[in-house]
Amino acid sequence: MELRQLEYVLAVAEELHFGRAAARMHVTQQSVSEQVRRLERELGSPLFARTSRRVSLTTAGEAFLPEARRVVDAARHALDVGRRSARGGMEIRVGYADDLGPRLFGLAVPRAPSIKVTPRPMTTPEQIAALSEHRLDLGLGWTPDLRPGLSSLLVAREPLVVALAEGHPLADGAAVDPARLSHQPLAVVPRDVNPLLHDRIIGQLVTRGAAVTVHQEIPSLDRMLPLVLAGSALGITVPSAAAANPFAGVVYRYFSDPGPYIDCSLVWRRDDTSVAVAELVGVVRELRDEGAFLPPDLDGGHR
Template structure:
């Protein structure tokens, strides 16, 4: 079993196509197909179901894929550790962020990192905190920026607290509340809401606050992106609550203080087994203590 065969399997699984996988791996399709067939013979199981219309993983392929990714990640980290031992930072830096991250200017931080370590391949993905924590545990991403209620703390990862923040209400400029200096949760509960999807950490802040106050509310719109959320609010389709440090970058909405608003904590997280050399260098640029 060879690492290159694993790369081919991962590429086919991610593209659902032998042709696109070969293009990604810069090989001819026949060579890629031959290596996967050879691996399947060695394993004694088919990894893909092939039809004229699509390619998909078999149950054996589904079982094989996570381990293949882990092997590739381990090989990549081994090469990065060797480079670090001779004073070089190479490999990858996979960063995950919530859409409302405010404690760190992520684009500026990535720019500074890229200028200092141009040999590192950077990737970025946006998602909810609970998914990002899981991906850090699995090694799919190296560093994650999270936002959680003050009653929660990430588990299974190393973390550093970045900032604490309170939520504010955002409404359309012509909303009846737009002229108010402040509101409370009871008054807001009478409004239709735009919010993040249910059962996400971002949504938990508001859900918990209203539930603790014994209030119900109507969440009619669920979106995964805070900027799109604000666009819906700006059109008068509902109101929302967002972190105070994040909302100044939004346009087309009015910000109102909430007297009994929930709070959140922003964290940066990395693997409990220690950051990769690239992740360590990135955290150093952010002046984050990694000794925990």
């Protein structure tokens, strides 16, 4: 059994087509077919049922596939570890969600000059998947949905704030009771971008008395604010994003206590032995304890 054969099996299983699998692997279809047949002969059972119209996994293929994927992932991880070790082990890939890059790369990275960081802008769920698949070494995201084998560090807990046009009745200077958002058109982060974050925001507003009406799901604050200014929606965001995206005619109000919040967390693999990962996690922890990641106090936010 060869690693390349396992990679061909995975490609065919994902494409359910030998031609597409071959194109993906940059080899001929004959090569893929021959290597899969050799592996099937070694196993003593077909992995795929082939007809002129379709390819499907056999029962043996269904059982074999998860183990093949684990072997291929482990081999790729070993290769990645070896390459990084050859470079001194101080090069790491770091993912970050919207609005979190400046804090991480502006504050933490300069304190670890020996580490070469490759930034990867990614949604939080994308970071979690990439970490699990060894395509990423560290991730900084909003309310991550942790998988087994991952560790996390709470970096900051940010209160939610509501973005309003200056003339909106809720912009009267007082902290906003979440119940006053009932049936107001809200703009929030899309559920398909970060399901746990979306549900956490909506759930907290509901438990605090709001009858939530989502008008639009918008992934970034700069795209949300024109709707707010036009009076089409009220935006839900956090102080750090608000401070980084000033917009004339838009004001922010905190919610009355106990206010809803979301978490910003650093995530890495529990079994990662990289010196660079451990060092950067330590730097972020020190900065957090020094208060460097505390959310800004919005001028005129009226807690």
